[in-house]
Amino acid sequence: DAKTTQPNSMESNEEEPVHLPCNHSTISGTDYIHWYRQLPSQGPEYVIHGLTSNVNNRMASLAIAEDRKSSTLILHRATLRDAAVYYCILPPGAGSYQLTFGKGTKLSVIP
Amino acid sequence: DAGVTQSPTHLIKTRGQHVTLRCSPISGHKSVSWYQQVLGQGPQFIFQYYEKEERGRGNFPDRFSARQFPNYSSELNVNALLLGDSALYLCASSSTGYRSYEQYFGPGTRLTVT
Numbered sequence A: 001d002a003k004t005t006q007p008n009s010m011e012s013n014e015e016e017p018v019h020l021p022c023n024h025s026t027i028s029g030t031d032y033i034h035w036y037r038q039l040p041s042q043g044p045e046y047v048i049h050g051l052t053s054n055v056n057n058r059m060a061s062l063a064i065a066e067d068r069k070s071s072t073l074i075l076h077r078a079t080l081r082d083a084a085v086y087y088c089i090l091p092p093g094a095g096s097y098q099l100t101f102g103k104g105t106k107l108s109v110i111p
Numbered sequence B: 001d002a003g004v005t006q007s008p009t010h011l012i013k014t015r016g017q018h019v020t021l022r023c024s025p026i027s028g029h030k031s032v033s034w035y036q037q038v039l040g041q042g043p044q045f046i047f048q049y050y051e052k053e054e055r056g057r058g059n060f061p062d063r064f065s066a067r068q069f070p071n072y073s074s075e076l077n078v079n080a081l082l083l084g085d086s087a088l089y090l091c092a093s094s095s096t097g098y099r100s101y102e103q104y105f106g107p108g109t110r111l112t113v114t
Helices: none
Strands: A010-015 A018-022 A035-040 A045-050 A061-064 A070-075 A086-087 A105-110 B004-006 B009-012 B017-025 B031-037 B044-050 B051-056 B063-069 B074-078 B086-093 B109-113
Touching: A018 A086, A018 A105, A035 A061, A035 B086, A045 A061, A045 A070, A070 A086, A105 B009, B004 B086, B009 B017, B017 B086, B017 B109, B031 B074, B044 B063, B074 B086
Parallel strands: A010 A105, B009 B109
Antiparallel strands: A018 A070, A035 A045, A035 A086, A061 A070, A086 A105, B004 B017, B017 B074, B031 B044, B031 B086, B044 B051, B063 B074, B086 B109
16 A cells, blocks of 8 residues: 655644645555544544645645645644644555555644 | 434443444445544554445454444444453445545544453
8 A cells, every 4th residue: 555654743823824744655646645634532524635636625725746746735724623633545555445544643723 | 414423422341242333324325434543543444345245354353343234334343352442433434335535434432441
């Protein structure tokens, strides 16, 4: 399975943008990059996914490097509710259906 | 619309006992996956079921088993409980089985083994 590397933790001030990086140097050409987040005492929540071009939805934006070896999840204005663990996930190999979560990045938002 | 529901929310069991956890997927979702999350770690995949068939199994011992019912709800069973089985057990549903990575998670069942 392709591996991802994320910082253990990050901090952001409320109302400021947050850029959460993820390295995935072994990504294959057809792998989608997925992001999930887990708020305290809740199950993980799907955030966004993308393949090559940048993607936007109501929750966040996903910027994917041209060589696809890294990506960045962008929260445009962090709120206290965005404090969570953010997971960058690549799909499993052919014939597998699981999501493989690493330790993720714990985002703290400072009021 | 109701999200994924799990029961019970909390459970305390003794070593050696058996436990059954239940999950109801989002209406219309035919795929259910189970994950174990130990404190401080990301969720670890246990099983996926699609249309009542097992489609994937993670690296867990045979003490763990699951099944999916005709209404797509699912049960996770764990036999001969160990202290190390204490964890949050998460259920996730998705609309299709094959390569469906947009999964919707329930709040989990917190299992404590003493």
